[in-house]
Amino acid sequence: MSSLEVRDLGVSFGGVRAVDGVTLTVAEGTLTGLIGPNGAGKTTLLDACTGFVSARGQVYLSGERVDGLPPYRRARRGLVRTFQSLDLFDDLTVAGNVAAGMPSATPRRWWHQLRRMPTADSPAVRDALRTVGLADSGDLFPGQLSQGRRALVALARALVAEPGILLLDEPAAGLDTHESEELGALLEAIRDRGTTLFLVEHDMGLVLGHCDHVHVLDGGRLLASGTPEEIRNNADVRAAYLGEAHGDETEAAVPAGHDEERVM
Numbered sequence: 001m002s003s004l005e006v007r008d009l010g011v012s013f014g015g016v017r018a019v020d021g022v023t024l025t026v027a028e029g030t031l032t033g034l035i036g037p038n039g040a041g042k043t044t045l046l047d048a049c050t051g052f053v054s055a056r057g058q059v060y061l062s063g064e065r066v067d068g069l070p071p072y073r074r075a076r077r078g079l080v081r082t083f084q085s086l087d088l089f090d091d092l093t094v095a096g097n098v099a100a101g102m103p104s105a106t107p108r109r110w111w112h113q114l115r116r117m118p119t120a121d122s123p124a125v126r127d128a129l130r131t132v133g134l135a136d137s138g139d140l141f142p143g144q145l146s147q148g149r150r151a152l153v154a155l156a157r158a159l160v161a162e163p164g165i166l167l168l169d170e171p172a173a174g175l176d177t178h179e180s181e182e183l184g185a186l187l188e189a190i191r192d193r194g195t196t197l198f199l200v201e202h203d204m205g206l207v208l209g210h211c212d213h214v215h216v217l218d219g220g221r222l223l224a225s226g227t228p229e230e231i232r233n234n235a236d237v238r239a240a241y242l243g244e245a246h247g248d249e250t251e252a253a254v255p256a257g258h259d260e261e262r263v264m
Helices: 042-050 071-076 094-099 108-114 123-131 147-157 176-190 204-210 226-231 235-242
Strands: 004-013 016-026 031-035 057-059 077-082 166-167 196-200 212-216 221-226
Touching: 004 042, 016 042, 016 077, 031 042, 031 204, 042 057, 042 071, 042 077, 042 094, 042 166, 071 077, 071 147, 071 226, 094 123, 094 147, 094 176, 123 147, 147 166, 147 176, 176 196, 212 226, 212 235, 221 226, 221 235
Parallel strands: 016 221, 031 196, 031 212, 077 166, 166 196
Antiparallel strands: 004 016, 004 057, 212 221
């Protein structure tokens, strides 16, 4: 397991401060959520933590600074992420897609490994597929799977890298309520097996029903942090969700209970 800490993290695009002086901690061994209205800077914060955008401030992985390192070197140290778009290889089998996530020393070695794909039937790949419930799907292709199962392929590909902390960018996108609940239970199981999780999500039932701790962004700034119950009852958080939308969609209020409708 690993912990993640960011101090005074900032990202600007032109004159827009997408992330503005954020300081927060993801404690080791937790399932921590990151929520906020559309345009709050959630994905940009993940990009900054993992090195996919230039950022000001510091990023610490288990107390060791990793800001300034390229993404693949951060991943080798255990800081791994998924993407909203999934980015699966449709011409590779499910097992081949998962094998593509196995650690490599350099991007060149990764490309060589991807071309040869001798690891598609390795124990690590099989274990990752079992963990996410796809043990019987390794020989299928992504196009043969539902959106929910495709999301699980992306999750397995991240897990095969043996992350100390895994950053998940909206893994419940496109899932129905039942699939989302199953995902929440799976994330708890992954946490309990020894992986720290940092979850960006719009599904409030998933976040408030399964996370240990929740951070809230609004306008690029940290608005609140606390337990799910504290966040649910926070007046500032409710105002952010009820106020003017930060994008093209209007956000609903933070649900008062786990059985409420999803917030998308």
